[in-house]
Amino acid sequence: MFELSLMCPEDRIEAVSDALDALDALSVSVEDADAQTDAEQALFGEPGMPPPKDGWQRSRVVALFPSEVGAREAQQLLVVQDFFAGCQVLGVAHVPEQDWVRLTQSQFAPVDITPDFWIVPTWHELPAEAKRSIRLDPGLAFGTGTHPTTRMCLRWIARNGASESSMGNPLGRVLDYGCGSGILAIGAAKFGATDIDAVDIDPAAVESTALNAQANDVRLHAGLPDKARGEYQTVLANILATPLRVLAPLLCSHVAPGGNLVLAGILERQAEELKEAYAPWLQLDVADTEDGWILMTARR
Numbered sequence: 001m002f003e004l005s006l007m008c009p010e011d012r013i014e015a016v017s018d019a020l021d022a023l024d025a026l027s028v029s030v031e032d033a034d035a036q037t038d039a040e041q042a043l044f045g046e047p048g049m050p051p052p053k054d055g056w057q058r059s060r061v062v063a064l065f066p067s068e069v070g071a072r073e074a075q076q077l078l079v080v081q082d083f084f085a086g087c088q089v090l091g092v093a094h095v096p097e098q099d100w101v102r103l104t105q106s107q108f109a110p111v112d113i114t115p116d117f118w119i120v121p122t123w124h125e126l127p128a129e130a131k132r133s134i135r136l137d138p139g140l141a142f143g144t145g146t147h148p149t150t151r152m153c154l155r156w157i158a159r160n161g162a163s164e165s166s167m168g169n170p171l172g173r174v175l176d177y178g179c180g181s182g183i184l185a186i187g188a189a190k191f192g193a194t195d196i197d198a199v200d201i202d203p204a205a206v207e208s209t210a211l212n213a214q215a216n217d218v219r220l221h222a223g224l225p226d227k228a229r230g231e232y233q234t235v236l237a238n239i240l241a242t243p244l245r246v247l248a249p250l251l252c253s254h255v256a257p258g259g260n261l262v263l264a265g266i267l268e269r270q271a272e273e274l275k276e277a278y279a280p281w282l283q284l285d286v287a288d289t290e291d292g293w294i295l296m297t298a299r300r
């Protein structure tokens with residue numbers, strides 16, 4: 001295969017990507033040309049932040065073609081279009097054949113959350129020490145167990161969920177707010193929770209959660225955020241500091257008396273602003289840290 005690489009300003013990305021699609025590109029990807037430099041720009045579409053844009057001020061657009069002729073023809077046709085003004089051709093390059101499935105799979109190994117609780121891709125054997133496990137493959141939604149924020153939430157679940165000897169279910173009714181792949185909701189089920197709502201603003205995440213729950217033989221209710229109803233003994237939300245601040249009154253209203261609120265997606269330096277945002281309802285404390293991220297919890 002051959003890739004055609006272009007540099008485009010943000011206001012040309014949609015037109016150029018559409019044209020590449022129409023010119024039979026197999027795929028079109030857009031990257032920040034300034035990634036990993038001081039000029040890197042974060043793009044979020046979270047509540048309280050500017051709406052997401054099509055790309056970055058300087059975007060690298062890469063289109064994959066089955067042949068060199070196809071890539072070069074697309075280049076020739078694009079450069080004479082009005083909407084290409086301000087864009088630049090970086091080149092056409094051969095992409096060596098790879099076993100993409102094997103390559104992707106090799107990047108996802110089993111992950112231990114505690115010595116006996118593991119997240120294991122379906123193409124791997126369960127490690128012998130895994131007394132509890134979640135079977136999960138990387139997909140469209142966030143949450144494979146490798147990110148510190150997810151790991152800290154899962155550790156909290158493992159510490160506070162049912163031990164093998166415990167009677168009943170200490171997690172009670174569980175809400176996973178911003179469920180992504182559903183990993184936290186499924187983790188809660190693995191530690192004894194039986195009444196679980198998992199919600200997300202992204203319909204692809206809702207679908208992933210339902211499929212992952214099924215694959216793990218777990219029963220839960222996955223839906224959009226309006227599916228969260230009433231009070232829960234455990235409310236988990238691994239989002240980001242800005243939406244967590246906006247969501248403070250809503251999330252606190254879902255915590256039952258004596259229940260726990262567990263928040264992640266917060267950097268160490270954001271602890272005080274989160275404490276302040278939640279202070280009218282609950283007192284948040286830092287309960288765990290990993291790689292500059294913190295877990296904040298509160299009991300009602």
Ligand SMILES: C[S@@+](CC[C@H](N)C(=O)[O-])C[C@H]1O[C@@H](n2cnc3c(N)ncnc32)[C@H](O)[C@@H]1O
Pocket residue numbers: 046047141142143144145149150153177178179180181182183184199200201202205225238239243247265
């Ligand atoms: C960092 S991922 C966490 C996924 C998973 N819970 C985990 O711990 O790995 C955050 C998720 O929150 C969702 N999200 C972001 N803002 C939200 C909001 N205002 N309401 C509900 N979900 C939201 C995103 O779509 C995304 O799936």
